[in-house]
Structure formats: structure tokens, C-alpha cells
Amino acid sequence: MRNIKMTIEYDGKRYQGWQRLGDSDKTIQGKIENIIHQMTGEKLEIVGSGRTDAGTHAKGQVANFKTESDLSLDDMLNFFHQYLPQDIVVTQLEEMPDRFHSRYNAKGKQYSYYVWNQRIPSAFYKNYSMHVPEKLDMKKVELACEKLKGTHDFRGFSALKKTKKSTTRTITELSVKQEGAILHFTFVGDGFLHKMVRIMMGTLLDVGTGKMSLEDIDQVFDTKIRSNAGDTVPAQGLFLDEVFY
């Protein structure tokens, strides 16, 4: 039995997210499993490093699958390029030891969030960023990034219902770079709770517009109450850049 690791890039706009829902053809996982079925005849399940929400994009999602097929990796790559829709691209295939598991073995992830920060919207970035016409206090936004970094209980920054699992995570990098009208936020951490990046982003924007203060962030950490944090920003600005192993 071979264990194959795939790296996947996708434009999430047309999809209901990563995770297959029943027989739905509207998910990335479902699309890829269908192509593997055509390619090898096997009805198998691929294991993703984690879900991405409807509309969220990926430059480096990782998944793995176990197959009896003896097709070369190169032939598989060509098959994927030929039959997957153009907005899902398998960028790399790699043979892995049997024990490799793309979710359990993930040591961390990097996400990007893009904000189009000027009054005039963009015809091109509309599906790949959030339009924020207001001027932001970038000094404060940077201080808020610093405050969110480190090891904290992020339950207040997540859309989780009650859970017994730990909601403590470590964020090692949270930075923002200005590139013309685009604000490019980068998040690196050992793991992210459900909607955590989008809720942290909404909080950073609220600090930037003055709707929230830096102290309000401590409040969210202290109370762990979701409604004390900022709104969940739209999915179309979010990219899963890379999964670290």
C-alpha cells in the first residue's frame, strides 16, 4: 500500500469548503476523491490537514491518501491536471512512509488574509480580499498583532461550541505588510481553532478603526466570550498558505 502526500492549491470561490458533505460535488475533497476514483478505480477517502471554510482559498493545503495503484507520481500529476476543474490544482505529489498522516503530523500552519484598503474597490481582488474603505490606525493594528501573538487560550476568538479539548494555541508570527492598496496579514501558529483567523482579523480591523481598544483584546482572553471579539471577516480574503511538518 502506498501513502501519497498531495499539496493542493485552490480558488475556493465556487466551493462549499474543503470537507466532503455526503456525496456533494461542491467540495474540494469531494472533487479530488472523484478524480482519484476515475484514476485508480478505488473509492477512497483522502485525509486533509484540516478543513477550510466555504469560499476560503489555499495555496498549500496538504492531504494524503493510501492506494494500491502502481501509476507513477508523474502520471498521477498529469491525470489531476487534465481532469480536475481549473480552480483546483495539485501542485506536488510525494511518496511517504505508511505512518504519515496529514492532520495528526501537522506541526503548524500559515494563513494569509488580504484587505483592500482604499475607497475605490478593485475589480480584480474582489474575490481575494475584503474591501475596507476606512482609514486604519496601522500603529494600533501592529500593537494588536503583538498582543495576539504568543500562547493563549483562544476560545473567545473561535466559533467553537462547548468542547473538552484544549483551546490553547501558540501564534509565533502575526504581522502586516502594506503592498499598495493591499494589507497583507500573515498568521503562523501551531494550530488554529474554527474561524479563529477570521475572528482575530475582525478584531484587528476593529482596533484599526477605533471600534475596539487594545485592552478589549485582554478582555476576550480573560472572559473567553466570543461576542467580546470582533466580527468574523468574509472567507474570500483568507488563504491557507502552507502546512508545516
Next chain:
Amino acid sequence: MRNIKMTIEYDGKRYQGWQRLGDSDKTIQGKIENIIHQMTGEKLEIVGSGRTDAGTHAKGQVANFKTESDLSLDDMLNFFHQYLPQDIVVTQLEEMPDRFHSRYNAKGKQYSYYVWNQRIPSAFYKNYSMHVPEKLDMKKVELACEKLKGTHDFRGFSALKKTKKSTTRTITELSVKQEGAILHFTFVGDGFLHKMVRIMMGTLLDVGTGKMSLEDIDQVFDTKIRSNAGDTVPAQGLFLDEVFY
């Protein structure tokens, strides 16, 4: 009567090009004229600097229209942002003297063409570039750019039927820059014949793959025969960047 110059950015993917065709709602010009009708009550025609083909994009198309409306430019800009589809954005409005004509007064134009030049396609640039998996001889491509520059009769590089008008144009800049997997070609000239940029691009790529030689370009200039030039590359890689006045 006011004469208003508009600068327009659009993602051409969903449209049949710039020029209105009868009552079609599938053109950029048609969409904008409909919004002006809603905004001012006037059924007027806007004058574009030139057509763009179906699927071609623009970062700086220019048009002008004459109106009796006394709305401020700022109110007009807001109206456009609110009611135009998100893939058409009016980026600037300016009051002009009555004699200003966006087509007759245009002194030149700049176009970009983007090539995605690696084996693995891109999920994000598919609608904004042409995928060329073959390795190109960039030295030769650059020499071909030099050869196409200057003042020539470009009839062989156009999709024109018989015409009595001059087909001589001057290209002042034709360069290519590599940005990761992207080859960004820039074309600046005093005017471009129908499909001229896309046919020059097809020719440059044929030189890059070795299908055409540098001398074949002279042949196109000498014979003025369209079929001696390269193919017309797909519209989705083409952007009208700027119109000069």
C-alpha cells in the same frame, strides 16, 4: 453641457467585450450606460478610447460622456460603486473641456500580457494569464521584442480585413519581465490594430519555443500576410493598462 472623463477598471471574464452590441447587457459599455440612465435619466452613449475584445481586462480604460446632470463627481462615483457589478469599477471621474474626445484625443496606449510559464498551472491566474508549460528561450524572445519595436506597417500582425486606412503604427516600448512563474509583457504604442497585441504575443511565444525564427518576423513585415505571424493568444491574459492623452 458637462463633458466627463471616466477611468474604468474591469475584469472582462464575464463580458462580450467593451462595445455595446444592440441592447446587450453583456458588454462593459452597455452596463455603464444602463447605470448612467438610472443615475441621470439620460439615455446617452459613452465614447470609449477603443474596444477591448471579449474576455480582455482593463486597469485603465477611458471613456467620456456628455450630460446635463448637476450631480457632483463624488455622488456619481458613489452611484457607480453602488450599482455597477463588482467586476466593473469606475476608478476616477474628471470634468473636461467640451472638445475632449476619449478616442480622437488618445495619443497612445499601454497593454500588458501575462504568461504563466511553468508546468504546474495556477488556480488563481487561470483567468488572468495564458498557461505556457514549455520552456522558452528568453534571449530570443527579447531579441524579437526589439525587432517588433519602432515604426512599421503592422497589417500582417492584425486581424483586419481590407482597409484603406493606414496600418502603420509606432511601438515605443515592448519588454518582458520575469516575476516568479509569470512573464509580464508590456506594450506601449501610439495605437494598436485589431488583435495586434495578441498576434504579436503569439509570435513572441513561437520565437521562444523555436517554432519561428527572428527572420520570420521580417517576413511578416515584408509580406503583410497575417498567416505568416503567430497564433492569436487567448484574451484572458490581456490587460489595457493605460490610455495616454
